[in-house]
Amino acid sequence: MATTHNHTNHISNPFEPNNASHYKYMVMAGTPEKMLEHLLETRLDTINLDDRNGDTLLQDFLLTFPVFISWKHLCNQLMRYYRIDELHQRQEKEFIVANKRRVVRFMHYWFTIAGEAFLKNKIVWTFIEDIVEALQKDINKYKTFEDELLTLKTITEAKTIYELEMDMRGIQKWKADNPGSVRRMSTAPEVNYTNDYRNKWLSIKESDEIICKVFCADHTYTTLKINVDTKAEVIKTQAADKLGMDKVNELVIVELKSNTERLPFRDTEISIPTALTVNGRIFIAHADHLDALTTLTEQDGPTKGSAQQLEEFSSQDFAYHLTLHGWQLFHNLHDYELIYHVFGRHNFNEITANLDVFLRHFNEIQYWTVTELVLEKSLSRRVQLLRKLIKIAGHCKDYQNLNAFFAIIMGLSNVAVSRLSQTWERLPNKIKRTFSQYESLIDPSRNHRRYRIMVQKMSPPLIPFMPLLLKDITFAHEGNKTYVEQGLVNFEKMVGNGAHMIAQTLRTIRECKSGAISLEPPSQSSSNQKSKSTFSQQLQQYIQEIKVIDNLRRLTQLSHSLEHRKL
Incomplete structure (x- = not known):
């Protein structure tokens, strides 16, 4: 089945908004086999692994392929392409050699994109062993492929290191x-x-x-x-x-x-x-x-708040440790987990545990914000707590922890909190204006335009607002068929350049993770007599063991018990 093509305008990287758009050839629909063949013949000869701003079609294919082709079938098709000399005896030597080189380049790029998912896949390693064996024979036959053999050796060495690390790691307990x-x-x-x-x-x-x-x-x-x-x-x-x-x-x-x-x-x-x-x-x-x-x-959930314990931590200290914890959770998840989550992990027999924990972290922070406020019966202490939460959100934004920033602001916008008029009235006007500015950033109108503009102005690494990115992938999935006429894969859904296409969202996540996070620790308060390490441990433990009420009805009831509805 032939692929269908269309000229499509390239959308620039969200972190580099000034990049000039350019036109490129985009595959719209086709069979996975024809799509792979198209990539091998048009993308592998000039691929540059270090060029982030070039053609992303191959990268997009490798980010989304589990949706439409299994790892085993992909390896089988690559082997079929590699063995073109066995299928077509009359082909020119130059053509045959070029095909075999493309397969090795494809494997190298696949390894670069998929990382650990590639290294731990047994099907891939059976395939690589077969390719190495075939290459060694072809070196004698075609008097070339030494560089390709070195490339596969590099990948094999990476696998050996990975296996040693996993042996040292052992089975972890949770x-x-x-x-x-x-x-x-x-x-x-x-x-x-x-x-x-x-x-x-x-x-x-x-x-x-x-x-x-x-x-x-x-x-x-x-x-x-x-x-x-x-x-x-x-x-x-x-x-x-x-x-x-x-x-x-x-x-x-x-x-x-x-x-x-x-x-x-x-x-x-x-x-x-x-x-x-x-x-x-x-x-x-x-x-x-x-x-x-x-x-x-x-x-x-809890019946008593932890405002008294929170008073021991400065707003910046709290935001700093919240960001370190959030970054680790974000960095733990693999791109493919988002695909498994949206398309149904039971369809892939793959876990989404790291994504689950990261999404849960967002919900915990959001509900924690509401819980602490509705469990604080003292109006004056509630005002101080509200002020502190807004400050924590601001520091999270400064640390580019947008996930926690949104969680806190959305918690403060929850009706159980927003209806506490007596509490808000006592808040200083400057803090009120700051909150209004923060709240405007979570405005969902025009597809969260204000948030997306804010992200464009930031440089990675950063922790993105994950529920929105997940919503983008879900929107692309539910709003577009995976298969179109005659059973062709709708590649425009996977790798297209529309606002919500799946690969573009996954590329955004990869870009957010690029680079090592480096935060300047806040200076410890001189009034704090505890050692720095003990203080940090207590704060880390507090964040990791947050207890919340996540029943919206109960949160609203508690809110009404604090400030009755005006008649």
């Missing part, structure tokens, strides 16, 4: 059975390790172990230790066995949210414990009895 986010139980490496190695250590892997609780309708529970990629069906079987429940085929694993909403999981779903909402819990129940499930007391 805990998801308490209020608060998913937490590490294993000891993290010291800070003197390289950032790249430390990131491999701190991110969640599919083979890692995670401890979680599974509850029954009567609130009895069992604790399971499972791999992160364990399917819901296995969780159901193990939990039913430990709880003495029979008729497993009639049971379902379900998330019960704090607002009593019930979300059943497919048997094929994986990464269940990390995918829960902030105060959601895993329940096992008969499929016909889900309505009988009631929430646990712990799901209501």
Whole structure:
């Protein structure tokens, strides 16, 4: 099936708004096989791995290919292209050599783009071993390919280093059975390790172990230790066995949210414990009895705020450590996790645990902002807390932590907070004006235009407003068919240059991560008698163990109990 082409205007990198637009050839629809052939024949001879502002079609293909072609099928097609001399005996030597070189260049670029996802894929390594073996034979036959063999050797060495690092890392243990986010139980490496190695250590892997609780309708529970990629069906079987429940085929694993909403999981779903909402819990129940499930007391969240503890930390200190924590969570996630999340991780049998934890972090900060204010009964202390939260948001913005900035401002814009007129009235006018400026940046009109303009003026690294980027990918997915007439893949959806096309959003995320984050630590207050390390540890622990109310109805009720509605 032939591909369809169209001249498309190139959209500049969002971090380089002054780049001149230029026209380039864009594939609109076609079979994955023809698309791959088109890329090999038109992009690999002149590819420049260091050119970020050039043609992005190959990069976009490699960022989105899991949607429309499996890793195995892609490798098979590359091998077919490599063995063109076996398929077409009469081809010119120059043509054959060029084809084989393109395959090796493609592999190098794939390795550069996919990183760890490439290094850990067994299908890819079987393919590379076959290519290396074929190259060694072809060196004798065609008297060339020494450079290509060196390229593959470089990739193989990177794989060896990766495997050694993973052996040193071992299976990490995580805990998801308490209020608060998913937490590490294993000891993290010291800070003197390289950032790249430390990131491999701190991110969640599919083979890692995670401890979680599974509850029954009567609130009895069992604790399971499972791999992160364990399917819901296995969780159901193990939990039913430990709880003495029979008729497993009639049971379902379900998330019960704090607002009593019930979300059943497919048997094929994986990464269940990390995918829960902030105060959601895993329940096992008969499929016909889900309505009988009631929430646990712990799901209501805290009954007392932590404003007194917050007073120990300056606004800048809090924003600094919030940004360090947020950056680590953001850096842990892989680009492909967003695709798995939007298109359904059960379709890929891949975890989205690192993205789950990062998204949960946003929700925790947003609900924490509301929770602390509605649990503070003293009007004067509530005013001081409101002022402090606005200052924390400002420092987050200065640190280019836009995810936390938006979380706090959206929390302050929640009706449970915005209706507290007595609290807002006592706020100094200067702080009110500052908040109004911040609030204008979260204005969703014209597709969040103000936010997007603000990001264009920033230089990476930065922590983006992740829910919006996820919304962009979801919008592109749900608003455009993956397949068009005659079963052709709609590549315009994947790699097109429209405002929300999937690869463009993934490129934005990659750009946000480029470079190492370097923040100047705030100077410690002289009135603080604690050592700097102890102070930092306490603040880090506070951020990692934030407890919130995520039931909007309860938050609104608490708000009304503080300041009654005026008649």
